[in-house]
Amino acid sequence: MVVGGYGHVGSMICRELGEKYPGFVYATGRSLERAERFSRETGGNVLPMRLDLDQPVMECEWERIKLVVMCLDHLGSGLPPERDALCGYIGKGRISVSSGEVAEDS
16 A cells, blocks of 8 residues: 555555556555546556545455555654554554655564
């Protein structure tokens, strides 16, 4: 799952992963419409998923997810607090891509 997957950096990551793992990469964000459009652009290699951290998500939706890549544009230093909330909730490893830095946690 690439959070911010249809944005500038996220879409590049999704395209690369989608070529190697077609049908196993999810581009997520608040707009399902944008995620679906991006999925079509990749020929279905990248799947769409709506993700809004302000909305509840059914736990069964996370069973397919093995890794979370965070590609969020935000101001300030450090990583957004949503990262820990999301990854802690679903109990998955994560890679954060932000402000030109890459941080890996497990």
